[in-house]
Amino acid sequence: MKPPPFAYCRPASVAEALSLAAEAGEDAKFIAGGQSLMPLLALRMSRPSHLIDINRLPGLADLRQGSDGLHVGALVRHAALERCDRLSGPWRALREAAALIGHYPIRLRGTFGGSTAHADPSAELPVVATAMNATFIARSSQGDREIPASDFFAGPLMTVLEPAELLIGARFPAPAPRTRSVFEEFSPRAGDFAFASTAVTLTTHDDGRVRSARIALGGVGAVPVRAGEAENVLQGEHLTDGAVREAARRAAAGCDPSHDAHAGAAYRRELIATLVERALARLREEP
């Protein structure tokens, strides 16, 4: 094979997957859509001892909306999120973000669990999970462990998941009334890894003033970060041009992006200002 040698197994149940993972040890990897892992294997940048294929595990592809919020199973494909009309209003950022992941064939295979567990700093879904205060559910032989998004991402391509833990999905808490969300990103070409992104969820009072805002930023750090100062400055305000610009300015000033050959730190900070401003303007102008 083009990748380095590995053992492959395809369990039929979550329990079997977990026992295979426990047996195989810490160099084993779960594989679902393979849209990040397969290229890394082809480049020999990832060298797992075992690949445990979870594509056929039952019950992991649920996308359920209930009074307790939204449950997204680990095997929900990006295209399923993209095509789900119910993901509007408070959930809209999730749908918008899914539609911006790679190209359509990638979205047909790539999964929610795969993208979040892969934890690429430029990925869309971790940013949305952070803005929406999602809780990840990891299962092991010891049972289920709930991990808030704010604790889940540990660094570039790193999460707090243990080797024998399988991410089975995430729960997005039920939003307060009058909550809406949007997602904005900039990539040099359609389908590229984004240089920067933002997911914003906003809850307003009856009179349109902001009750609470959660602004998560992607591409500007090792993990998705919240723009706390920008969130605070919006509290109690109408989304006037001035308030929007001030929030955008604070979001940019408050982040500390790294530099790489494709986009410098100063540029990424400018992108954050642009994207946050555009996201808030859309929340003001679009119903």
Place this chain on the structure above:
Amino acid sequence: MTYSYIGASVERDDSPFLDGSACYVADVDREGQLYARVVRSPVAHARIVSVDVAEALAQPGVITVITAADVPDVRIPIRLPMAETPDTHKFLQPPLAREVVRYVGEPIAVVVAGDPYLAEDAAELVDLEFDELDVVNDVVSAACAGTTLVHPETGTNLVATVPLAFGEVEEAFARADIVLRDRLRVHRHTAVPMETRGLLAEVDQGTGVLTLWGAAKVKHFTRQALSGMLGIGRDRIRLVENHVGGGFGVRGEPYPEDYLIAFLALRLGRPVKWIEDRVEHFVATNHAREQEHDFEVAATADGRLLAFRDRAWCDQGAYVRSQGILPALLPALHMPGPYRWQAFSVETHGVLTHRTPVGTYRGPGMTEATFVRERMLDRLAHELRLDPADLRRRNLIESGQLPWSFKPTPITYESGDFPAGFERLLDQAGYADLREQRDARRARGECVGIGFAAYTEIGGIGPFEEARIVPRPDGGFVAHVGVGSLGQGVETVLAQIAAEKLGVPMEAVTIDHHDTSELADGFGAFASRATTLAGNALALAAEDLRGRAAAKLGVPSADVRLSGGQATAPSGASVPLADLGEGWGRFDKPHPSFSFGAALSLIAIDPGTGQVRVLRHLVLHDVGRAINPKLLRRQLAGAAAQGIGAAVLEELLYDEYGQPLSTLLADYRMPTVEELPDIEVIIEERPTPANPLGVKGGGESGMVGTPAAIANAVADALGAAAGARLWRLPLTPDRVRELLRPA
């Protein structure tokens, strides 16, 4: 019945590429074949302390591992005499690094195994030990005294200096009302065809003939190079072209792997196959374009161009490859462009750096020169408060002044009408309206700009091509030519010429270009030469058949009519074409031809992100005579698409240690259909007297003016102060954002 094909938009048969039946080199298999994997340098500059192959060799399935110690001390030669100097042989590349590695990706060893993946597994086990050395990674400082030397034994990083001079430069500058000077930079980028390179070599144990599949572009020269390096006769080497997924100048030159795979097949007595992977491609296949120019232009206050001076540093990479000093020579030949200069002086330097060697990529040298000159002309127009179109109108060489020569330089323009072409581009774009639209959009707060470029393009480089027309048993004809097919549509275009000249339907003609055993000599497909050289050779071969018929019929050749497979005399007497034997033609072209082209672009910048969107893009090219306008349009549009990628997206980046940063298609961003406008193509047909068909080259022109036109449009959108700071390509979003910040 006569057949008229020249000038007709005959559709070509692309079905093999669409239905999966195309046979690329990766699809060719020979019984008992082995697979090679090249072990490449992971560092840019180091002394090789040791290469330990023991563990790799011990792997199951591994047949052999070779290093420099196993191959003769040979070098890959230079293809064109014009690209060679008395010193260039000192910088040529050995197939495997000897003692020192000079770029990331340089071949060090080759592992051969019974399976490609076993070979790749074993290649990782070749143990390399290095003493790392300092790296040269800047073209301007590379030639300065005291810099680390890429080839210390030569005492210099300067491969060659190309001086060109015309007129009294000092005197012209002294008369100038205005002189502008700036540094301009074109970045490293390259072709990146969708099909990577690949080779399969096999020795016939009966005849001893070595066959190499995967040849392209210049297969006769590669055969000659291999003959010299392997020490076997040309007649015992056969190169075969397969279907090709893109060439654009980089595919088909002789590379280290061409030698290594042939060498291994000879040594092992078994077929050996190698297919380049994408990561290898980004470090192993020729790069192109990186250069910096100090350009100075002198003009009068009313916008008459007087003179220019250009000093340039052109990256050759770590070795001089088969294209010799073309990276320095071609920009020099294209710097004057289509203007009436009174004087100029050019001094381009080919310099060495610790990076992948540089060759040619569609529109080589001319794309770089056009960016430099046209950017400076826009700056000049701005300083003189002239419409940039008017500045060019005042200075384009008039048709009545052709042929025009910048003697003693070799630059000669034989035919065309540059001002008419330029006006046609502006008319087609609706230049006056376009300017109004631009101003209206600006008034609404949009950041939009118009830019254009005019240029000359070298093409139809000789020295010659031959063609053989051979009757087939079924009554048709096979025409053997020495050029290559890289997706240009050359089979269709040459069949049109041959069929019309023979007076037979196109279905009766097969163009055969794929095998060196069918034609003694050939120079290949580069420099927009295939139609001019092979097309005229085919016309002469048809003429040869007509001459034979005339002799049989006892009438002057001019009186013989070829039609319906018969050669007929005015009396009505006729002989079947198939009874006349082979027709042979040779077209010599001692001097290349220059043709005129121009491009215009309308762009918009998103000020919040710095992203440039090309809203409209037009390219105009004088092809002399369009054999197949539809195919030519596609060629020009494809080249323009690559030019848009070069202008705003693509860049081969390196870090300070000489590590390449663009080795994936995710990092090397080529334009997709989402980044491209509909490209508007204008074909000018002003036949050249320099060949019987009147044709000029056309395959590259869409590229040549595109980056310059886009850069000028971006500068126009940025406004006077920020626009003047636009000195380098590509105009990626972060660079444009930087220009948008107050200086």
